[in-house]
Amino acid sequence: MSYGGAPAPPEHLLCPMLDATSLAAVRLSIELALATTCILLVLGTPLAWWLARGDAGALAWLRTPVRTLVAMPLVLPPSVLGFYLLVMLGPQGPLGRLTQALGWGTLAFSFWGLLLGSLVYSLPFVVQPLVNAFEAIGRRPLEAAATLRASPLDAFLHVALPLARPGYLTGAVMGFAHTLGEFGVVLMIGGNIPGQTRVISVQIYDHVEALEYTQAHWLAGGMLVFSFLVLLTLHLTQSRKAPA
Amino acid sequence: MRPIRTLVTLAAVMVASWSAHAETVHVAVAANFTEPAKALAAILEKTTGHEARLSFGASGAFYTQIKNGAPFDVFLSADDERPARLEKEGDTVPGSRFTYATGQLVLWSAKPGLVDDKGEVLQGGQFNKLAIANPKNAPYGAAAVEAMNRLGLQATLQPKLVTGESIGQTYNFVATGNADLGFVAMSQVLQGGRLKGGSMWVVPGSLHAPIVQDAVILKRGQGNPAAKAWMALLSSPRTKDLIRSYGYAVK
Numbered sequence: 001m002s003y004g005g006a007p008a009p010p011e012h013l014l015c016p017m018l019d020a021t022s023l024a025a026v027r028l029s030i031e032l033a034l035a036t037t038c039i040l041l042v043l044g045t046p047l048a049w050w051l052a053r054g055d056a057g058a059l060a061w062l063r064t065p066v067r068t069l070v071a072m073p074l075v076l077p078p079s080v081l082g083f084y085l086l087v088m089l090g091p092q093g094p095l096g097r098l099t100q101a102l103g104w105g106t107l108a109f110s111f112w113g114l115l116l117g118s119l120v121y122s123l124p125f126v127v128q129p130l131v132n133a134f135e136a137i138g139r140r141p142l143e144a145a146a147t148l149r150a151s152p153l154d155a156f157l158h159v160a161l162p163l164a165r166p167g168y169l170t171g172a173v174m175g176f177a178h179t180l181g182e183f184g185v186v187l188m189i190g191g192n193i194p195g196q197t198r199v200i201s202v203q204i205y206d207h208v209e210a211l212e213y214t215q216a217h218w219l220a221g222g223m224l225v226f227s228f229l230v231l232l233t234l235h236l237t238q239s240r241k242a243p244a
Numbered sequence: 245m246r247p248i249r250t251l252v253t254l255a256a257v258m259v260a261s262w263s264a265h266a267e268t269v270h271v272a273v274a275a276n277f278t279e280p281a282k283a284l285a286a287i288l289e290k291t292t293g294h295e296a297r298l299s300f301g302a303s304g305a306f307y308t309q310i311k312n313g314a315p316f317d318v319f320l321s322a323d324d325e326r327p328a329r330l331e332k333e334g335d336t337v338p339g340s341r342f343t344y345a346t347g348q349l350v351l352w353s354a355k356p357g358l359v360d361d362k363g364e365v366l367q368g369g370q371f372n373k374l375a376i377a378n379p380k381n382a383p384y385g386a387a388a389v390e391a392m393n394r395l396g397l398q399a400t401l402q403p404k405l406v407t408g409e410s411i412g413q414t415y416n417f418v419a420t421g422n423a424d425l426g427f428v429a430m431s432q433v434l435q436g437g438r439l440k441g442g443s444m445w446v447v448p449g450s451l452h453a454p455i456v457q458d459a460v461i462l463k464r465g466q467g468n469p470a471a472k473a474w475m476a477l478l479s480s481p482r483t484k485d486l487i488r489s490y491g492y493a494v495k
Contacts, residue, residue: 005296018396080315086416086420086422087420089422090420090421090422091421091422092421096421105372106372106421106422108417108422108423109406109417109423110375137360185408189415189422191373191375191406191407191408191417191423192378192406192407192408192409193405193406193407197406205409206378206380206381208407209302209304209305209308209312209378209380209381210308210381211307211379
């Protein structure tokens with residue numbers, strides 16, 4: 001939306017159902033979800049690997065507290081995350097001080113702030129499937145690889161990773177879909193900037209609050225269909241892989 | 245057995261008699277009027293025994309909620325347009341609408357000295373973000389946009405704008421320092437008639453249409469004595485003084 005500034009581009013030319021701001025919101029949401037999922041898959045792998053190692057290792061006592069922390073976003077209201085992010089990202093907050101010292105300014109109301117929020121918010125949805133997958137593999141295949149003189153890294157890359165593929169698929173799909181569905185955190189730290197922080201869910205909220213039900217229907221209906229198809233695909237591929 | 249039964253009867257009688265006198269009014273309050281509304285709710289309870297349950301939000305959001313059957317008895321809007329529309333659409337008690345305050349828009353920063361008393365900080369661009377309320381839903385946001393347009397600054401300021409869903413969230417963005425500047429309601433930054441902190445510019449009334457704030461009893465509040473008491477309190481001379489102390493103009 002332009003606040004009385006330049007005239008909006010002819011909306012019907014861009015897409016018959018969605019206006020330009022809605023399309024920007026869709027694009028932004030997909031970018032945010034993709035970035036979040038990719039980062040979480042990369043960062044989540046060593047974390048999940050460590051969490052799945054049972055009671056081995058020097059810092060074994062840390063596992064249960066860390067596992068609990070990872071699960072926290074599942075039960076916390078998004079407003080709790082949003083509130084603490086807003087305070088911590090502000091110029092007086094610890095993260096705000098850090099980002100300012102690094103010359104990035106403050107992160108609230110920016111794509112990077114949303115990305116940070118999404119990483120926290122979607123963490124369990126990516127890490128938990130990975131932990132489950134690694135646990136399901138157990139130690140046997142890796143011990144077998146070790147007896148064949150594979151290095152731990154080799155064993156991980158060529159034995160554990162391929163075996164954990166269903167976990168990666170689930171984690172990626174859940175992380176992506178869940179980030180796409182994020183609302184509360186974004187509403188609290190986003191500032192509703194078109195093209196930068198106004199994601200689909202916020203756009204729908206704005207449409208509804210302004211009684212623009214037609215636009216809201218297109219976006220909300222689209223989300224409904226998309227979520228159903230994504231989860232359906234996930235369940236179909238999983239049930240095919242499950243042992244008979 | 246008997247003392248217990250007596251006690252239970254006594255309690256029941258007390259509850260019945262209390263509820264016969266004290267009613268509850270559900271009030272949808274535009275976010276800018278949060279502080280005065282809280283003060284008024286306390287006065288209402290003390291003087292009449294009626295309880296006012298307050299919800300705070302953007303006027304536009306409340307309008308939508310009321311149209312969709314939200315259980316409010318009274319609506320204190322931040323404009324006169326939405327209450328008038330509800331009246332025309334038959335969602336109010338006829339004749340109950342009146343103007344309880346005229347709002348004052350201010351440009352505010354939590355940083356002392358950042359905002360000068362002519363608002364020239366807007367031209368300089370020495371700030372990270374400028375927070376406004378969603379102009380679609382919040383009359384203070386619409387007034388802010390109008391003021392920026394009249395100043396001829398909308399194009400320069402556009403890249404720095406962040407939008408809160410209500411004037412409450414907008415205030416929050418500035419108070420936490422995440423936005424250096426924000427257009428908020430004067431009532432939010434005054435305490436006991438004086439600036440709470442930071443720096444502000446009182447936006448001249450010539451830069452936007454007056455923010456005329458109307459109150460109305462909704463259909464659901466018809467016959468609710470607490471709703472009537474609330475409206476009577478809202479229009480009493482002493483209340484007018486109270487509202488003025490928050491920076492509003494009251495006729």
